[in-house]
Amino acid sequence: MNNARNETIEQHTIAVLVDNEAGVLARVIGLFSSRGYNIESLTVASVDPTNNLSRITVVTSGTPMVIEQIKAQLYRLVPVHKVSDLTTEGPFISRELALVKVVGAGEKRVEALRIADIFRARALDSTRDSFVFEISGSTEKLDAFIGLMRDLGMVDLSRTGSVAIQRGAGSM
């Protein structure tokens, strides 16, 4: 029975509360690289200056056994306060922000603006031959928008990676 474990690859969004101190991000990234775990995206920012805490959101993938390992290994790091697997702990919201620069003229430029409107992207900067759009939403939505912009003269792209939070009244 032991070998009959599910070998399917799952994607998980994991939130990690850490001390905001030098080297903590290097510890987390070093853990993923040295043990060969995947990082699909990783974001980090201070969330509680009073208690000196930062929150890392990491989207990773692996078999259920590997995901369990990742969580256990993260929790083993000394500056880690809490590890929360949002994917397994009930419904959660995940959002990402992207800045998309499109260069073009004529029909392509009009088309870019039209699609931006459909996706509720905002134009943050505009010149006669360029736009910078801001778009936020799920990773899938951003992928779809970026895919369309690629054909319409996208020259530069900056994405934040996912940030995520549990739905409802619960907190980390």
Next chain:
Amino acid sequence: MTGAEIILQALVDQGVEVIFGYPGGAVLPIYDAIFKQNRLRHILVRHEQGAVHAAEGYARSTGKPGVVLVTSGPGATNAVTGLTDALMDSIPVVCLTGQVATHMIGNDAFQEADTVGITRPCTKHNYLVKDVNDLARVMHEAFYVATTGRPGPVLVDLPKDITLMPGPYVPPEAVQRRSYRPQVEGDKERIRAAVELMRGAKKPVFYTGGGIINSGPKAAKLLHQLVHATDFPITTTLLGLGGFPGTDRHALGMLGMHGTYEANMAMHDCDVMIAIGARFDDRITGRLNAFSPGSKKIHIDIDPSSINKSVPVDVPIVGDASRVLEEMLAQWKKEKSASDRDALDKWWAQIDRWRARDCLKYRQDDKIIKPQYALERLYAATRARDDVYITTEVGQHQMWAAQFFKFDRPNHWMTSGGLGTMGYGLPAALGVQVAHPDALVVDIAGEASILMNIQELSTITQYRLPVKVFILNNRYMGMVRQWQEMLHGGRYAESYMDSLPDFVKLAEAFGAMGLRATKPSELDKTIEKMLNHPGAVVCDIAVDPAENCFPMVPSGAAHNEMILGADGETMPLPKVSDEGLTLV
């Protein structure tokens, strides 16, 4: 107080008595403070790697953390192998490294290295102290992290200006960490489920590791009680030897690649496995998909990341071995005994048939000393004493030592398991002898390994440490040669040790006694002479260069596919799969 004085005060308050170290520019203020006091003893090693291994030997033989003090740059990088060794084998070590002054960090200053960057993956945790106000807290935290949960090495990087600056001292009690809370109590429901499984077991086996020893003498005592209460057989890992008495009738000896036939067969055929403080290392499991295929597995470990890492288990219990064993024993004793005594009797009968294969047998003639024979004689000559501490280097001699020495108590066996560090044994023996000045400390060595940290003979003679070095000299890197014979068509690429030193003269050059035995008839007298000499001795024992270490589970094979030693007859070479060839 200056930073240097804060550091020493913290060491004293943490109960430290000995530091293993080597001075240099960046740690001069700390050494100056050491000079001015007499509460801490400093042992001057000859290489920083030796300092860490000595601290490991000290830690393993006392249960207390070992302390290392080295300088910046090369001092720190030389310590890396020792730190990695301590991490792999869960040994509590606190390593203090000097660093260039804070304003020079990042400028490629003289003897600067990114020590926290380099040692991040090879320590349990590390610190760079950039503010003298943090110094006392960090020192105490380092000891707390090193010694609690799954123990390991912790490094504190100390810029020179911080050690010269005045700053505040706080005692250990004033320090509390907000994160890092190791779980020591096991889940009672899970323990109940485990005991239920054990009660119904027909073919059970305990499989225990270094966690029993790290948990402290109480864990070994409780394990002994539980094994006797259940009447289950028990096998121990390389690092777990001594966690359960090796001479007890329940002990099957070591398991794994060079483990005993009975231990590996019992692991393969068991129906309930109780793993405690062991981590299903690849040297233990052999081919994973054939590892103990029919068993329900209970795994007790203080490190949640050790559980379900390579082998999925049925009842995972996170907790300290002695706390969980205590609860397990209490629950076991609530009812009378195992539910199936008949099945257990059959299981023991089966085990006795496996034992009857006598898997460690070898053939000794009167011409050349077999390494196994040398170790059997050494064991026979020392077993009456209860203050014998054995360290080893890494290779064939290490496996033979694990097979032929029986350890009845924890903390008396020091070997590099996870990392397999050649050069571990001599400095480790030095550290053990510092902790136990009157004990018999023997480094069982090979002629290749011993040369990796031979400079520590100088430390040994400086402090008049009566360490005995017992070299099984087969003039080969024996384990490399064995694998080349079995896997690479007997092409012995670079495994022959040409131009070896005369170990007797070498010992004398360092101020130790040198002895040599080349014939079986000389062996006992040489051992006796070594044991009777009050000072350090190096014994060069010329052993059969062609001897291989058996039994063996070849790479990529399962426990029940092991090769037995064929007492002197020609062994058929095992078939090793392509997959097995890639394994180390």
